[in-house]
Amino acid sequence: MNGAHLHLLLNHTPILGSLFGLLLLLVAVVRRQETLINAGLVALVVAALLTIPTQLTGEGAEEVVEDRPGVTHALIHEHEEAAELSLWVMEATGALALVSLLARRRTTARAPLFTYLTLAGAVVSFGLLARTGNLGGQIMHPEARPGFVQPAEAEHDED
Secondary structure, three states: OOHHHHHHHHOHHHHHHHHHHHHHHHHHHHHOOHHHHHHHHHHHHHHHHHHHHHHHOHHHHHHHHOOOOOOOHHHHHHHHHHHHHHHHHHHHHHHHHHHHHHHHHOOOOOHHHHHHHHHHHHHHHHHHHHHHHHHHHHHHOHHHOOOOOOOOOOOOOOO
């Protein structure tokens, strides 16, 4: 297994994990269900943790694909920049989720505030992670790039 393969195996987990945590937390907050709120917060902590190995495998993936036809440094760089921002925002969201869990356990007055801040962070995190995934997909999939034109199919002669 090479670096690109490992990165491909991991790169969907932060995106889907943040979406799962976001939706679970949103439903839980609307329904005011403490158990589900805690589950949503835990899901976001786990998503934040899973973002780290995904980020760490990016460099190995770059080494595998950087010299392939159609892959440009500009595409890789844009993906790297988006990934770094996504990492920091997701880690901040995970930290907020952890603070929210601790505040809820101690039943502090600020617990709801931390939960709402975590929910806002989850929205931003998911958006940034989804954008990062899209940019990563464009590296090896020209059909996902803006302005892609489907090549005309060659005509087949029937004899």
